[in-house]
Amino acid sequence: MAKQDRAIRTRQTILSAAAKVFEQRGYQAATISEILSEAGVTKGALYFHFESKDDLAQGVLAEQDQRLVVPRRPCRTQELVDVVMLHAHRLQTDPMVRAGVRLSLDQQAHELDRSGPFLRWVQVVDQLLHDAQQQGELLPHVLPAETAEVLVGSFAGVQAMSQAVSDYQDLPDRVCALLRHVLPTVVLSSVLASIDLSRTRGAAVLASLDAASAQQPPVPEQPPSSEPLERQPVG
Known part of the structure; x- marks a missing residue:
């Protein structure tokens, strides 16, 4: 459960960072490096949750x-x-x-x-x-x-x-x-x-x-059970 909670928090941190960068820079100018810097997470953690910049943008739109x-x-x-x-x-x-x-x-x-x-x-x-x-x-x-x-x-x-x-x-x-x-x-x-x-x-x-x-207890999401230390980007 602790790993799941950490994964949920990490994903939200990445999305919030992506939102800030996309709002300031727009989609074309925004870079994964800027989002990583804003989020303060490793490249592996980001790519564990999102496969690409497009995937990040769609995550922001879904939120x-x-x-x-x-x-x-x-x-x-x-x-x-x-x-x-x-x-x-x-x-x-x-x-x-x-x-x-x-x-x-x-x-x-x-x-x-x-x-x-x-x-x-x-x-x-x-x-x-x-x-x-x-x-x-x-x-x-x-x-x-x-x-x-x-x-x-x-x-x-x-x-x-x-x-x-x-x-x-x-x-x-x-x-x-x-x-x-x-x-x-x-x-x-x-x-x-x-x-x-x-x-x-x-x-x-x-x-x-x-x-x-x-007034209501939070309903946990069901993320993957753990995060790798590093993972290569897709594409």
Whole structure:
């Protein structure tokens, strides 16, 4: 168990270091040597967990995806808003999410498959809209799949503009404005009247997630049982 715990910690240390380097340098300019230096681990430890720089980048993107989870709400439209506002808040506070977004929008990373985060986020939004439709929260003309594409694409543009203009400092305000423009064309006015669209909603959702996590024992991952002292890179 001690070896497994150490392996989990080492993997997370490497991912956190990779996120920092990718956010600062971008995918093309980032090097394994920089990530090793930032992580303070051996080359063998890194290659035990990740086969290549591409594998590291995909690990960062996967971590970003896991941070889209919010508490389930009776009103699915509120849950959708919570997902969007939480993501906006994490872009201000979470280096892993910032790195994931930097990677997913990095047009110079030609060899990196950047489609995953967009496709998975569209899937999450589509499902929430479908559930909201089943509960009678949406206007009759709404097509969940189409609306999901529009919302995710719009968020990508808004967050890119916020990053360029204010380094994400004004992102909650911009996202609130986006939702105030989009949701009235999608959601019944009677439902929309009860939705919390405040700029601090993302921070409140994260606080509730942290409180719930603190009350539960951690669920261990199942990594390989040990780490070699050294291993040659693949490829």
